[in-house]
Amino acid sequence: MASRIYDGPVVDAHQHFWEPDRNPHPWLRPEARIPFRYGNYDAIKRRYLPDDYRRDAGPHRIAASVYVETEWDPADPIGETAYASGLAARHGLPGAIVAQAWLDRADAADVLARQAAFPLVRSVRHKPGGPARPEEAGRSRTLMSDPAWRAGFARLARHGLRFDLQTPWWNLDEAVELARDFPGTTIILNHAGLPAARDPASLAGWRAAMARLAGCPNVAVKVSGLGQPGQAWTPESNGPVVRAVIELFGAERAMFGSNFPVDSLCATLPEILGGMKAIAAPLPPAEQEAFFAGTARRVYALAPAG
Structure with a gap:
């Protein structure tokens, strides 16, 4: 079968909107400087709203998107959800929200109930959190192994909530334990497990960890956040990661995410989407549709395309 570039609607499973000049984002304040995997991030300390996003998408048809919490002031997690809900009412985006909730806090039960409403x-x-480098894995554990955090995690099922997990690949054995202990809760791994280093040894470690996680049927993966500082976003540089995720999880558990505007530090949205479509072109049309739209619609229970 000849390769065919996907030209259907796209559901972006991972993006952000923000107005740091009027809302409480400590890390986006003009003077803020946090350790950031893409280096200097001053360029994204600006308003980014649905009109900006649609303009950035250019010729690509964004049918729906999933707003992911933006490290808004942790004292006001409900405020961010109200803000994102207001954007959806006014602009038609986003179509679903991944809200902030601190699972080990004393108010976790109340926050989860209010978010689910x-x-x-x-x-x-x-x-x-947890080990920041592969060589540290095993010396300490992440919150995924903390009893209080797990007690908060256990409350997700009663509200029908999924969990978005962002952790580097060397912590994924804890994610396997979590997924097995809570088989009724869907876990969505962000940014393909953060395979930042692309040398053969690092990629081999990443792939082995992802293969173990793929054995958990309640886990899906967002192929997002693949930018590398100082390097162009190309199908050649990112193709091995994208193809490995789809091979391990299948298109029915893998989905595209732009991570915009964060990944605008690395590439334009058409460069990322065009590159992803080129990588996925050899897949059958049904698998391409699942990767670019269908899987995100199903996993996040998005409204059917109108």
Whole structure:
């Protein structure tokens, strides 16, 4: 079968909107400088709204998107969800929300109940921290192994909530334990497990960890956030990662995410989408449709295309 570039509608499973000049984003303040995997991030300390996003998409048809929490002031997690819900009402984007919830806090039960009451909330995210380098794995554990955090995680199922997990690949054995211990909760791995280093040894370690995670049927993966500082976003540089995720999880558990505007530090949205479509071109049309739209619609229970 000849390769065919996907030209259908796209559901972006991972993007952000923000207005740091009027909303509480500590890391986006003009003076803020946090360790950031793409280096200097001053260029994204600006308003980014649905009109900007649609303009950035250019010729690509964005049918729906999933708003992912933006490290808004942790004292006001409900405020961010109200803000994102308001954007959806005014602009038609996003179509679903991944809300902020700190699972090990004393107020976790109340926050989860309040977040779940918003019609667009489908999932929550709480980055579990832990070892920052592969060689540190095993010396310490992430919050995925903390009893209080797990008690918060256990509450997701009663609200029908999924969990968005952002952690590097060397912590994925803990994610396997979590997925097996809570088989009724869907876990969505962000940014393909963060395979930042692309040398053969690092990629081999990443692939082995992802293969173990793929054995958990309640786990899906967002192929997003693949930019590399100082390097162009190309099908050649990112193709091995994208193809490995689809091979391991299948298109029915893999989905495209732009991570915009964060990944605008590395590439334009047409460069990322065009590159992803070129990588996926050898796949059968049904698998391309799943990767670019269908899987995200199903996993995040998005409204059918109108």
